[in-house]
Amino acid sequence: MKLPIVYSTTWSPPSCAVRMTAKAIGLELNIQEINLLKGEHLTKDFRKLNPQQSVPTLNDNGFILCDSHAIMTYLVGKYSKSDALYPKDxxxxxxxxxxxxxxxxxxxxxxxxxxxxxxxxxxxxxxxxxxxxxxxxxxxxxxxxxxxxxxxxxxxxxxxxxxxxxxxxxxxxxxxxxxxxxxxxxxxxxxxxxxxxxxxxxxxxxxxxxxxxxxxx
Missing domain, CATH: 1.20.1050.10 (Glutathione S-transferase Yfyf (Class Pi); Chain A, domain 2)
Known part of the structure; x- marks a missing residue:
C-alpha cells in the first residue's frame, strides 16, 4: 500500500492538526503542499477531489476524506495501535x-x-x-x-x-x-x-x- 496522501498547507491550523496526529501515532504521510494564497485549492482538479476545496484533504489509497476532525479520527481508528488519542470508552x-x-x-x-x-x-x-x-x-x-x-x-x-x-x-x-x-x-x-x-x-x-x-x- 502507498502512504496516505494529505493535501495540506504548512501554516493551516487544521493541516497542522492532522500532521501532528500522524506524528503522534507514528504514521508517515505523503504531504502534498497546496498554496492557498495562490488559489491552488480552487483548481478544477482539486475540486474533483474535494468539492469543498479545503485543506487538509486525505487520499488514503483511493479513499477520499476532507475535514481535519474526520481525518484525525479516521487515521487513529485505522492506524493507531492505541486508543489514547481517541478512546474507545x-x-x-x-x-x-x-x-x-x-x-x-x-x-x-x-x-x-x-x-x-x-x-x-x-x-x-x-x-x-x-x-x-x-x-x-x-x-x-x-x-x-x-x-x-x-x-x-x-x-x-x-x-x-x-x-x-x-x-x-x-x-x-x-x-x-x-x-x-x-x-x-x-x-x-x-x-x-x-x-x-x-x-x-x-x-x-x-x-x-x-x-x-x-x-x-
Whole structure:
C-alpha cells in the first residue's frame, strides 16, 4: 500500500492538526503542499477531489476524506495501535468529540471569519466584533481547562491537538495572556505533543510573516 496522501498547507491550523496526529501515532504521510494564497485549492482538479476545496484533504489509497476532525479520527481508528488519542470508552470519547465539535463550530469558525478578510486582501484590520467573538470562544476554552491539564482526559487527545493548532497559529492577532488556563495548557501541548515545534510552531511563524506582510501593504 502507498502512504496516505494529505493535501495540506504548512501554516493551516487544521493541516497542522492532522500532521501532528500522524506524528503522534507514528504514521508517515505523503504531504502534498497546496498554496492557498495562490488559489491552488480552487483548481478544477482539486475540486474533483474535494468539492469543498479545503485543506487538509486525505487520499488514503483511493479513499477520499476532507475535514481535519474526520481525518484525525479516521487515521487513529485505522492506524493507531492505541486508543489514547481517541478512546474507545464511550464517555471518554464523547468528551473528546464535544471538544472537537467546539473547535469545528466555534473556535475555528470565529478565527477564520476574523482573519480571512486580511488574507484575502479585503481589510487591513480585524473588526472589533470579530475580536469579541474570538475572545468569547477563548473564555469558554479557558473555562473548559479550569482545574484540568488537558481538554478531555488525563493526557492529551485529538481534542488538544485540534484546538491548540488554532490557538498557536493565531495568537499573534488574539493574545492569550489574560487566559492563564490556556497559557498553561499551551505550554503542556508544546512539551508533550509530538511534532509541535516542527509543525505547529513552524506554521505559526509563517502565519505571523504572512499577516505582518499583508497588514503593512
Amino acid at each position: 464511550l464517555n471518554k470519547r464523547a468528551m473528546v468529540d464535544q471538544r472537537l465539535y467546539f473547535n469545528s463550530s466555534v473556535l475555528s469558525v470565529r478565527t477564520k471569519d476574523a482573519v480571512q478578510p486580511i488574507l484575502r486582501g479585503q481589510s487591513k484590520i480585524i473588526s472589533t466584533e470579530s475580536k469579541k467573538l474570538v475572545f468569547k470562544a477563548c473564555d469558554l476554552l479557558n473555562e473548559f481547562l479550569s482545574g484540568k491539564s488537558w481538554l478531555a482526559g488525563d493526557s492529551y487527545t485529538l481534542a488538544d491537538i485540534s484546538c491548540c493548532s488554532y490557538i498557536n497559529n493565531f495568537k499573534i492577532a488574539f493574545p492569550i495572556d489574560n487566559y492563564p488556563n490556556i497559557v498553561s495548557w499551551m505550554e503542556k501541548c508544546e512539551e508533550h505533543i509530538p511534532g509541535f515545534e516542527e509543525i505547529a510552531t513552524s506554521g505559526a511563524k509563517q502565519v505571523h510573516k504572512i499577516m505582518n506582510h499583508l497588514l503593512k501593504q
